[in-house]
Amino acid sequence: QVQLVESGGGLVQPGGSLSLSCAASGSIISIDTMGWYRQNPGKERELVATITLSGSTTYANSVKGRFTISRDNTLNMVYLQMNNLKPEDTAVYYCNALVHVYGGEYYQDYWGQGTQVTVSL
Numbered sequence: 001q002v003q004l005v006e007s008g009g010g011l012v013q014p015g016g017s018l019s020l021s022c023a024a025s026g027s028i029i030s031i032d033t034m035g036w037y038r039q040n041p042g043k044e045r046e047l048v049a050t051i052t053l054s055g056s057t058t059y060a061n062s063v064k065g066r067f068t069i070s071r072d073n074t075l076n077m078v079y080l081q082m083n084n085l086k087p088e089d090t091a092v093y094y095c096n097a098l099v100h101v102y103g104g105e106y107y108q109d110y111w112g113q114g115t116q117v118t119v120s121l
Contacts, residue, residue, distance in 0.1 A: 001026050001027050001101045001102075001103070001104075002024060002025070002026035002027065002028060002097070002099050002101055002110045003024070003025050003026050003110075004022055004023070004024050004095045004096075004097055004110055004111060004112035004113075005022065005023050005025075005095075005112055005113070006020060006021070006022045006093065006094070006095045006112045006113070006114060006115040007020070007021050007022075007023075007115060008020040008021050008115060009093060009115030009116045009117045010116075010117070010118070011118045011119075011120065012085055012117075012118070012119055013085075013119070013120070013121060014085060014086055014087060014119055014120075014121065015084055015085065016085050016119070017081070017082060017083045017084075017085065018082045018085065018117060019079065019080070019081050019082070020036065020079065020080040020082070020093055020095075020115060020117075021077060021078075021079050022034075022036075022077060022078045022079070022095030022097075022112055023075070023076065023077050024076040024077070024078075024095075024097050024099065024110070025076065026101070027101050027102040027103070028076065028099055028100070028101060028102075029099075029100040029101060029102055029104075030099075030100045031053070031073075031076060031097050031098065031099050031100075032052070032053055032097075032098040032099075032100070032107055033050055033051065033052050033053070033097075033098045034050070034051055034071055034078040034095070034096065034097045034098070035047065035048070035049060035050035035051065035069070035078070035095075035096045035097075036048040036049050036050075036069060036078070036080045036093055036094070036095060036096070037093070037094045037096055038089075038091035038092065038093045038094065038117075039091055039092050039094065039114075040090070040091045040092075045094065046060065047060055048060055048063055048067065048069075048080070048093070049063065049067055049068075049069035049080060050069070050096075051069045051070065051071050051078065053073065055071075057069055062088075063082075063089075066082065066083050066084045066085075067080060067081065067082050067083070068080070068081040068083075069081075078095060078097070080093070082117070085117075085119045086119060087119050087120060088119075089117065089119050090117060090118050090119050090120065091117060092114040092115065092116055092117075093114060093115050093116075093117050094111055094112055094113075094114045095111070095112035096109060096110070096111055096112075097109070097110050098110075
């Protein structure tokens with residue numbers, strides 16, 4: 001019913017920057033909170049940042065001051081600007097959205113397939 005597609009991942013040196021984008025499409029009535037999560041092999045998926053419909057943001061302590069989340073409600077997109085990247089930021093980054101869909105009676109979580117971010121020399 002809903003598809004989330006991430007883009008912008010890649011290889012970057014420590015201290016560098018990357019911008020991630022996520023586009024939501026499908027039978028969408030409305031989207032509430034959107035966010036970014038990341039996961040390394042053998043570890044649990046962890047929250048990176050979230051943003052509400054009104055623009056209120058939440059960040060993991062490890063990325064505060066370095067990452068910025070934003071969204072475009074008209075385009076159903078969410079973005080993650082990542083600055084001063086560190087090797088420990090290496091992970092698959094997943095887009096998440098709380099979506100009210102046609103035929104659904106409440107908001108449900110949807111996930112993208114992920115985009116690889118590698119921070120290395």
